[in-house]
Amino acid sequence: xxxxxxxxxxxxxxxxxxxxxxxxxxxxxxxxxxxxxxxxxxxxxxxxxxxxxxxxxxxxxxxxxxxxxxxxxxxxxxxxxxxxxxxxxxxxxxxxxxxxxxxxxxxxxxxxxxxxxxxxxxxxxxxxxxxxxxxxxxxxxxxxxxxxx
Amino acid sequence: xxxxxxxxxxxxxxxxxxxxxxxxxxxxxxxxxxxxxxxxxxxxxxxxxxxxxxxxxxxxxxxxxxxxxxxxxxxxxxxxxxxxxxxxxxxxxxxxxxxxxxxxxxxxxxxxxxxxxxxxxxxxxxxxxxxxxxxxxxxxxxxxxxxxxxxxxxxxxxxxxxxxxxxxxxxxxxxxxxxxxxxxxxxxx
Numbered sequence: 001x002x003x004x005x006x007x008x009x010x011x012x013x014x015x016x017x018x019x020x021x022x023x024x025x026x027x028x029x030x031x032x033x034x035x036x037x038x039x040x041x042x043x044x045x046x047x048x049x050x051x052x053x054x055x056x057x058x059x060x061x062x063x064x065x066x067x068x069x070x071x072x073x074x075x076x077x078x079x080x081x082x083x084x085x086x087x088x089x090x091x092x093x094x095x096x097x098x099x100x101x102x103x104x105x106x107x108x109x110x111x112x113x114x115x116x117x118x119x120x121x122x123x124x125x126x127x128x129x130x131x132x133x134x135x136x137x138x139x140x141x142x143x144x145x146x147x148x149x
Numbered sequence: 150x151x152x153x154x155x156x157x158x159x160x161x162x163x164x165x166x167x168x169x170x171x172x173x174x175x176x177x178x179x180x181x182x183x184x185x186x187x188x189x190x191x192x193x194x195x196x197x198x199x200x201x202x203x204x205x206x207x208x209x210x211x212x213x214x215x216x217x218x219x220x221x222x223x224x225x226x227x228x229x230x231x232x233x234x235x236x237x238x239x240x241x242x243x244x245x246x247x248x249x250x251x252x253x254x255x256x257x258x259x260x261x262x263x264x265x266x267x268x269x270x271x272x273x274x275x276x277x278x279x280x281x282x283x284x285x286x287x288x289x290x291x292x293x294x295x296x297x298x299x300x301x302x303x304x305x306x307x308x309x310x311x312x313x314x315x316x317x318x319x320x321x322x323x324x325x326x327x328x329x330x331x332x333x334x335x336x337x338x
Contacts, residue, residue, distance in 0.1 A: 013319045016294070050326055053333065054294065057279070058272040060196040062186040062203075070182060070204045071175045074211045 159225035192237035289317035
C-alpha cells in the first residue's frame, strides 16, 4: 500500500506526528513513505513543531482534595431530594434524552394544544346552550312521577 | 483511598451506585475526577469553574444514577464525558464574553521576566486561538489531541461519524496552524 502526499498530510492532522501510533492499516505505509521522501520528512518535522506549540497551552492542575470534596458534598446532597418545576422538566429531558430541537417541538406542540383548547372553549360559551331545554329536563327530573327503578 | 471497590470496572461500580452504595460512588469519583477535570478545564479555561462542573456532574450522577442506562450507552466514561461537556457549554453560554477568562496578564515588564513573558505570551496566544474555534472543532481537538481518545470514542461523544470527527480535527488544526504561523512566525512551527 502506498500513500500519497495528500493522504500523508491528512493523516498527520488526524492521527498526529507520531507515525508509530497511527492505525495499524496505514502505519507501515506511512513509515515506508517517510523513508523515501524528504518532502514528507519536512512535513513531519513541521507537524512536530506545531504539536509542541499546542502542548504549551496553559493548564492548571486540580486541587488535591477535589475528589474528597465531591464525595463529602454528595453525602449531604442525597438526603434532600426536592424538586421544583424547573428541576422536574430538566429531569424529564434527561430521562428521555431529548435533544433540544425535539424539546422545543414538544413545547410548541403543548402550547398549540393549550391555545386550541381555549379557542374551542371560547367559541362555545355557556350562554349559547339552550337554557329552555335544560330547565325542562330539570323540571322533568324534579317532578318525575313515573315508576322509579 | 481504597474502599474495596477499586478492582471493579466502571460499569460494575455504577451498578453498585444505582443500588445506593456511597463507597462505590467514592471509588468512581477517585478514579475519574482528574480525567474529567482536564476536559472541563480545557473547555471553561478556569480552574474553579472546571472543578465546579466536575462536582456538579458527579452530584447529578449520585442523585440520579439510573440516568446511565447500560442498554443505551456503551461505556460509562463516554456518557459521562457528554454530561461534563454539556455542563461546560451551558456555563460558557451563560457567561458574557467579557466573563470568559481571557489572555494572561502580559504587562509584567520587570527585568528577567522576558523569557517567562515569552512563554506566557505563547500560551495565551494558543489558548486564544483555540477559544476562537467553533465549539465542535474545539471539542474534537481537546478530546483527540489533548485527551488522547480514539477517533471512535471521540466521535461517539460528539454524536457524529468518525469521518465527520476527522474532518473537524483537520479543520481545527489547519486553522490553528495558520494562526500560529501568522502570530509566532514560521520559525515556531
